[in-house]
Amino acid sequence: MARPRKFDEERAVGAALEAFRTAGYEATSTQDLCDATGLGRSSIYNTFKSKHDLFRRVLLRYMEEKTAFQRELFDSDRPVREKVLVLLEIVVEEECEGDGRGCLVVNTAVELARRDAEVAHDLRRDYRSRLDLLTGAFEAAQRGGEIDPAKDATALAHFVIAAIGGMRVSASNGVGRRALQGVAEATVAAI
Amino acid sequence: MARPRKFDEERAVGAALEAFRTAGYEATSTQDLCDATGLGRSSIYNTFKSKHDLFRRVLLRYMEEKTAFQRELFDSDRPVREKVLVLLEIVVEEECEGDGRGCLVVNTAVELARRDAEVAHDLRRDYRSRLDLLTGAFEAAQRGGEIDPAKDATALAHFVIAAIGGMRVSASNGVGRRALQGVAEATVAAI
DNA sequence: TCGATTTTGAACCGTACGTTACAAAACAAG
DNA sequence: CTTGTTTTGTAACGTACGGTTCAAAATCGA
Numbered sequence: 001m002a003r004p005r006k007f008d009e010e011r012a013v014g015a016a017l018e019a020f021r022t023a024g025y026e027a028t029s030t031q032d033l034c035d036a037t038g039l040g041r042s043s044i045y046n047t048f049k050s051k052h053d054l055f056r057r058v059l060l061r062y063m064e065e066k067t068a069f070q071r072e073l074f075d076s077d078r079p080v081r082e083k084v085l086v087l088l089e090i091v092v093e094e095e096c097e098g099d100g101r102g103c104l105v106v107n108t109a110v111e112l113a114r115r116d117a118e119v120a121h122d123l124r125r126d127y128r129s130r131l132d133l134l135t136g137a138f139e140a141a142q143r144g145g146e147i148d149p150a151k152d153a154t155a156l157a158h159f160v161i162a163a164i165g166g167m168r169v170s171a172s173n174g175v176g177r178r179a180l181q182g183v184a185e186a187t188v189a190a191i
Numbered sequence: 192m193a194r195p196r197k198f199d200e201e202r203a204v205g206a207a208l209e210a211f212r213t214a215g216y217e218a219t220s221t222q223d224l225c226d227a228t229g230l231g232r233s234s235i236y237n238t239f240k241s242k243h244d245l246f247r248r249v250l251l252r253y254m255e256e257k258t259a260f261q262r263e264l265f266d267s268d269r270p271v272r273e274k275v276l277v278l279l280e281i282v283v284e285e286e287c288e289g290d291g292r293g294c295l296v297v298n299t300a301v302e303l304a305r306r307d308a309e310v311a312h313d314l315r316r317d318y319r320s321r322l323d324l325l326t327g328a329f330e331a332a333q334r335g336g337e338i339d340p341a342k343d344a345t346a347l348a349h350f351v352i353a354a355i356g357g358m359r360v361s362a363s364n365g366v367g368r369r370a371l372q373g374v375a376e377a378t379v380a381a382i
Numbered sequence: 383t384c385g386a387t388t389t390t391g392a393a394c395c396g397t398a399c400g401t402t403a404c405a406a407a408a409c410a411a412g
Numbered sequence: 413c414t415t416g417t418t419t420t421g422t423a424a425c426g427t428a429c430g431g432t433t434c435a436a437a438a439t440c441g442a
Contacts, residue, residue: 002418003408024302026217030400040421041401047419051400100305109363110301111215114291124365155373158366162374165364166357172300173356174315175349182346183353190381193388194438221430231391232431238389242430 009047012037017058021101024111025055056122062104063126067133074133080141081188084160088184091164095171095180106168131157147191156191163187200238203228208249212292215302216246247313253295254317258324265324271332272379275351279375282355286362286371297359322348338382347382354378
C-alpha cells in the first residue's frame, strides 16, 4: 500500500561494494556511491541510514560470500594441503589477474579497524569463523594422518590466514604473480 | 639575512608521521597536521608544498629508519634464523605492546598504493631494498651451511616479508600476542 | 638603524563533504 | 477516485576540506 522500490537492494549493495573496494571507505564519497549504484542520495539514505551503515552492510555481505566459498572448498574431501593450496592460489589469481581492487577485509582491517569499534567487531567475528573453519580442517587432517598430530592446529590456521593477508599486502607493494606463487607454495610446505 | 625558522623541520616530519600513522592519509586533515606539528598552515605549506608531498617525505623517512634498523640487525653475525626471529618478534611487540598505530608501510600499501602512482613507486623501491637485504642474508646462510642450498633464497625473502605483512593485518583483525608469536615461530621453522 | 628577506598567523578561497528537508510522484487498498 | 504511505529527485544544510593570500613580525647583513 505504498510506492514500491524501483531498484534491487542487494544489487545496490553489490555496486557499493565495488566502489568501496576501489577507493576504500574514506575516499569513497556519497556521490561516488550514487554513481556506482545509480540511486539518488535520498534513496541511499532512506534505505541504508548512513554511509557508515551502508559500508558495514557491504562488508558483512562480502565476508559472508567469502566465508561461504571457503566453507564449500573445505567441505570437499581432497587432501587438506591441496585445499589450502587452492585457497592461496585463488588469492594469487585475485590479486594478479583481477581488477586490482584488493580484498575488502584486508583493506578495511588496515584502514578502519583501529579507529572504528563497530567495524573492528565485525572483522573479529569474521576472523574467528575463518579460524574455526581452518582449525577444524587441520584437526581432521591430523586424525586422518595427513598432518603431524604434534602440531597445533589452531596455530596452523593463524599461520595460513596470516599468509593470505601477507600475500595481499605484498601484492599492493607490487610483487608479481611468480613471487606470490612461491609464497603460497612455501606456506603449504610449512603446514 | 632573513627571518629564521622557529621549528625543527625533522621534528615536524616526525610529528606528522605519528598523525598519519594514527588515521591514515585520507583521514588526516591539514588541521590535524597543524595540531600534531604545532606549526601553522602557512609554515607547513611553505616548507612541504602540499599534504601529499609531506606525506611522501614522512613515508620516505619512515622507510629509511626501518630499513636502517633491519640492515643493522642483519649485519650482526648471529645465525640467520635467529635474526629473522628477532625481526618477527619486534613486529609482534610493535603490534601488541605499541601504541596500536600499525606500520605506515603496510597501511600505505593497502590504503594508497593502488591509486597513487608516486607512492606506489616509493613502496616498490622500499620493498626491493628489504628483499635484497633478506635475499643476501639467506644466500650467505646457504654458503655457511645454515640453510639448504637447494632452496630459493629470493623466494624465502618474499616469504618472510609476506609473513610480516600478514602478521600486521592479523593484528588489525584483533589477533593477540600469543597467536602472532606462533605465526612468527612457524615462519622461522619454514625457512 | 635600516632595508632586504623570510617566516608566521589569520583570514579567506572555492569546493566538496555527509546529511537532511521537502514536495512531487508512484503505487496499493478502500 | 480517493486516501494513505512510501520512494524519489532536487535542493539545500552547515561544516570541513586542501590550499592561498597577505600584511605584520622577526631576523639578518650593512
